[in-house]
Amino acid sequence: MDYMKWAVTVIGLLLPLLIILYKLWLGRRISNRANNVDNASRTLDSIASASGSADSDTLLPLPFGEYEVFMNFRGPDTRYQITDILFRFLVNLKIRTFKDDDELRKGEGIWPNLVEAIEQSKIYVTIFSENYAYSKWCLKELAVIVEHQERNQGCIILPIFYMVDPRDVRHQSGPYLRAFRQHENFFDEETIRIWKAALNKVGALKGWHVKSNDEQGAIADLVTGIVWSHLSKNNFLETDKLIGMDDHIEVVKERLALDSPCMTIVGIHGIGGIGKTTIAKAVYNKVSPQFDRCSFVEDVREMLQQRDGIIILQKHIISDILRVKNFAESIANNSAGIRIIKDRISRFKFLIVLDDVDEKFRFDKILGNIKNFVSGSRFIITSRNVKVLSTLTDDCKLYKVLEMNHSHALQLFCNHSFKQDSPPSSYETLSNDIVSVAAGLPLTLKVVGSLLFQEEKVIWEDKLRQLKEIPEEEVVERLKISYDTLNEEAKQIFLDIACFFIGEDKDLPSYMWSDCDFFPISNINILRQRSMIEIASHLLFHMHDQLRDMGREIVRQENTRHPWKRSRIWSKGKALDMLCNQKLTLLYKLWSGRRSSHTSISVDNASTQSDSNPLQLRYLDIKARMLNDDFSNYVPGLRSLRVSFKYSGRMPNFSVDNLVIVELFRLRGT
Known part of the structure; x- marks a missing residue:
């Protein structure tokens, strides 16, 4: 009994003190809450800060009109659960996110700002909870979201x-x-x-059903992936209008076999400037929403040329897939990168595009064993060299990009030269002529079209004349990337084909190249792998017109003022000029005082010649009316000779010490 009296006495003494402390605590909470509400009315982003769901340094106020994601939810139900987890994921990716909270509003004055935030956003995440519908704010926002999405099909709602x-x-x-x-x-x-x-429409959309035993972090990660993919899709090709892409996209999608559970690699190859990167981007934009994570890496070739290029490439891929930049910074060597890729990256169903890879790219040294990746993942790899792609895996599905047809080429050219799809009637002929010279190469069409934008017709006419003789410098530099990677023997064969042998049987010049130790079998194969030549039907050499012009421009640059000092002469006009001016004693003798209709020369050491200093020709193709002289002292190193002449009773005398091919043709009427 004494104990009970003592307890009552103590409670009586402490109760007033407890009441005072409670009032002080309550007053401070009300004051803090009032301050938070005032802040919310001044800047909507401070609402998210008041919820305590992220670090204060990531929640700086943003001007209206700069939000990308609007989160619609009822605070008491989800604030410290899925909402805060998802918000933190989005903020960490620097995705500008407005996180509304219906509990922290003060009156109706904030409503116009909410509407503005909704209308400026691209993606809406609506989180339906048990008591969601009790909030008029949530319902009002949802109605505006639905109305705005119906007017703007580019916006999406993720329930x-x-x-x-x-x-x-x-x-x-x-x-x-x-x-x-x-x-x-x-x-x-x-x-x-x-x-x-609004509830009926959004409730019918495909979304995520979170139950009590679900891992909310994993679901938030999936939602973040969809957000990231959608934002990337909207921003990827904004600056370039896609023309003639539909067929390419469908073919690559077919090779990707998106419905198959297997891991697949698709290799896109073709000459420089043909549009491989544009096709890869278009396909990426089309299919990326079907994957958990995505990464598009441009200019892999240039990246791998840098110091620690492999590590730089690995960091790029890891940062894109894991979406945590600091995590990739810990990579010290390529082995560490491969280990992270195997342990962390391989678990995702991903799409990775590696653009413009070359011989330095080694899949296993950069990404590890291809068998480590989960089914359903996809790689798209572009290259000028088909061998790089075909050696990745036996199952790599190849797609060669060919030149544009004339209709699409004209549309692309006009988009850059006139900012419209077709030329004005007064420029129609000129436009078609320039497009024909470009031979369906998108790079040339874009470069030349941009140069001619708003220029006078006289400039167009001059540019057309120039393009027929000299290709545009920027185009040459892009195409020359493939040429520069060749060994010296392959370069000589490529230049010979560009100058002399397009449309010719591959076997005849191969005898000459073999005798010159140019190793034609392996080097012709290298040229084919790099898409620099093709062996057409009947074993004839074929080359894209722009590559032909690039090769001839390389020869022209050997000496722009004195053609007779170049290694090769294929122009009839320049050959005749040399004949007329006796620049080469040999040609002067072959000319015999009458004009030749055809002259092609390949020279190892071209210079002004005299009888005591014979010309070091290895290939000569000439037509002449008369050949009556003794030429054995003029071309001692000649390997291949093709002569069409009028027969006068005796054959011309050539040195045969080094000849491996001789073709003699009698002119008609003789």
Whole structure:
């Protein structure tokens, strides 16, 4: 009994003190809350800060109109659960996200700002919870979101059903029915109808149903991936209009076999400037939403030329897939990068595009064993060299990009030269002529079209004449990348083909190249792998016109003022000029005082010649009316000779010490 009296006495003494402390605590909380509400009315982003869901340094106020994602949810139900987890993921990726909170608003004055934030966003994440429908703010926002999305098809709504049956949202049953019974006492029928229609539409969308035993972090990660993919899709090709891409996209998608569970690599190859990167980007934009994670790496060739290029490439891929930049900074060597890729990257269903790889690219040294990656993942790799792609794996599916047809080429050219799809009538002939010279190469069409934009017709006419003789410098530099990687023997063969042998049988010059130790079998194969030549039907050499012009420009640059000092002469006009001016004693003798109709020369050491200093020709193709002289002292190193001449009773005398090919043709009428 004494104990009870003592306890009552102590409680009586402490109770007033407890009441005072409680009032002080409550007053401070109310004051803090009032401050938070005031901040919310001044800047909407401070609402997210007040919820305590992210570090303060990541929640700096953003001007209206700069948000990308708008989160619509009821705070008491989800604030410290899926909402905060998802918000933190988005903020860490620097995705500008507005996180609304219906509990932290002060009056209706903030509503115009909310509407503005909704209209400026691209993606809406609606988190439906059990008591969501009791909030008029949530319902009002949802109605605006639906209306805005209907007017702007580029916007998307991503619904999350948090501990609530999607059918209750869609049909306003269960807790949503009870909520609307309350709303009917305060709102008119039209408002109720609009809210229900919005719930019905969004509730029918495919989303994520979060249950009590689900890993909310994993679901938030999936939602973040969709957000990231959608934003990347919107921003990837904004600056370039796609023309003639539909067929390419469909072929590459078919090779990707997106419905197959297997891991697949698709290799896109073709000459420089043909549009491989554009096709890869277009396909990436089309299919990236179907993957958990995506990465597009441009200019892999240049990246690997840098010091620690492999590590730089690995960091790029790891940062894109894991979406954590600091994590990749810990990579010290390529082995560490491969280990991270195997342990962390390989678990995702991903799409990785590696653009413009060359011989320095080694899949296993950069990404590890291809068998480590989960089924459903896809690689798209572009290269000028088909061998680089074909050696990746036996299952690599190849796609060669060919030149544009004339219709698409003309449209692309006009987009750059006139900013429209077709030329004005006064420029129609000129435009078609320039497009024909470009031979369907998108790079040339874009470069020349941009140069001629808003230029006078006389400039167009001059440019056309120039293009027929000299290709555009920027185009040459891009195409020359493949040439520069060749060994010296392959370069000589390429230049010979460009100057003399397009449309010719491959076997005849191969005898000459073999005798010159140019190793034609292996080097012709190298040229084919790099898409620099083709062996057409009947074993004839074929080369894209722009590559031919690039090769001839390389020869022209050997000496731009004195053609006779170049290594090769294929122009009839320049050969005749040399004949007329006796620049080469040999040609002067072959000319015999009458004009030749055809002259082609390949020279090892071209210079002004005299009888005591014979010309070091290895290939000569000439037509002449008369050949009556003794030429054995003039071309001692000649390997291949093709002569068409009028027969006068005796054959011309050539040195045969080094000849491996002789073709003699008698002119008609002789």
